Amino acid sequence: MTTTDIINRLRMLSTDGSKAERRLAEVILDDVEYASRAPIADLALRARVSEPTVTRLCRSLDCDGVRDFKFKLAQVLAIGGLYLFPEPLVRDERDARIVDAVSEGAARAMDRMRDIVDMNTVNTVADQLIKARQICVYGSGGVSSLGAVELQNRLFRLGLSVVSHTDGQMQRMSAAVCDKDSLVVAISASGEAKSIMESVRVARQYGARTIAITNPDSSLAREAEVTLPFVIPADTQLYKPTSGRYALLFVIDLIAMATAESIGPRVLEGLRRIRTSLSGLNMSDPGRPIGD
Structure with a gap:
C-alpha cells in the first residue's frame, strides 16, 4: 500500500492551487498541529475561505472528509513531526559541534x-x-x-x-x-x-x-x-x-x-x-x- 504524502500535496497546492486553496494550504502548513485539532469553522475563518472549501480540499487529498484529514495530519505529526519543525541550526562553532x-x-x-x-x-x-x-x-x-x-x-x-x-x-x-x-x-x-x-x-x-x-x-x-x-x-x-x-x-x-x-x-x-x-x-x- 502506498502512503499519500499529505504534506507534499499541501505544498504543491500552496503554489499551484486556486487562490482559496493556496490560502488554506498555507494556513495548514504554517501550523499543522493547530490544523489537526481545529474545528472546520475555525480553520475556514483563519484561511478566509468557506467551510465547503475546506471539505473539498480534504477530499482532493484522498481523505474521506475533514475528520479523516485531521486524523492523517495527526499521523504526520506523530511519525515525521521532528522533520517538519526542526530546531534552527546554530552556526557558531559548527565544525567542533x-x-x-x-x-x-x-x-x-x-x-x-x-x-x-x-x-x-x-x-x-x-x-x-x-x-x-x-x-x-x-x-x-x-x-x-x-x-x-x-x-x-x-x-x-x-x-x-x-x-x-x-x-x-x-x-x-x-x-x-x-x-x-x-x-x-x-x-x-x-x-x-x-x-x-x-x-x-x-x-x-x-x-x-x-x-x-x-x-x-x-x-x-x-x-x-x-x-x-x-x-x-x-x-x-x-x-x-x-x-x-x-x-x-x-x-x-x-x-x-x-x-x-x-x-x-x-x-x-x-x-x-x-x-x-x-x-x-x-x-x-x-x-x-x-x-x-
Whole structure:
C-alpha cells in the first residue's frame, strides 16, 4: 500500500492551487498541529475561505472528509513531526559541534552494546559459523545491508564460505537451497523486515540453523534460534546519520574476533596469503589493515 504524502500535496497546492486553496494550504502548513485539532469553522475563518472549501480540499487529498484529514495530519505529526519543525541550526562553532555529535553518538552506541551483549551467545554464534558448510547473511535497508556486507567481508578471510544478500528475492532463493549444514545470519534493526523474516522461515524449513542480529523484542528474534541484541536508540539530531551503524559494527567485530580465535592459528595462513597477494598493489605495509 502506498502512503499519500499529505504534506507534499499541501505544498504543491500552496503554489499551484486556486487562490482559496493556496490560502488554506498555507494556513495548514504554517501550523499543522493547530490544523489537526481545529474545528472546520475555525480553520475556514483563519484561511478566509468557506467551510465547503475546506471539505473539498480534504477530499482532493484522498481523505474521506475533514475528520479523516485531521486524523492523517495527526499521523504526520506523530511519525515525521521532528522533520517538519526542526530546531534552527546554530552556526557558531559548527565544525567542533559536528565532530562532537558524531564521536559522542558513536561512543554511546558502542557503550550501549557493551552493556547488553552476552559473550556466551557471541561464542555460540562463532561455533555455529565454524561448523557451517555455507553461511548466508541477509540485510535489508541502509544499516542492516551495510552490516551484512561487512560480516561477509570479515568472515571470508577466515576461510569460511559466506555470501551476503541485500535483495529480498535473492535472500529467498538462497534460503531455498539451504540444508542442515547451512547457517543463516539475519540482520535487521527493526526486526520486522518482511523479506528477511520470510527467508529465515524458508531456510529453517530445509533444516538450516538461524541467527538474528536484531531487536530482541521483534518478530525476527522470535523466528531465529539464536539472537544477538542490536538496538538503535532514538536520536533527535536530524542532520546526523544514525549512530546505530557503530553499534552494529561493534557486534560484527565481536563475532569476527571470537570466530577467528576459536579457529585458531589456522586462520593466519589465509591472512598471510591475502597480505601477499596485495603486496603487488603497493599494499605491503604490515601495519596496514588487510584489504581495507
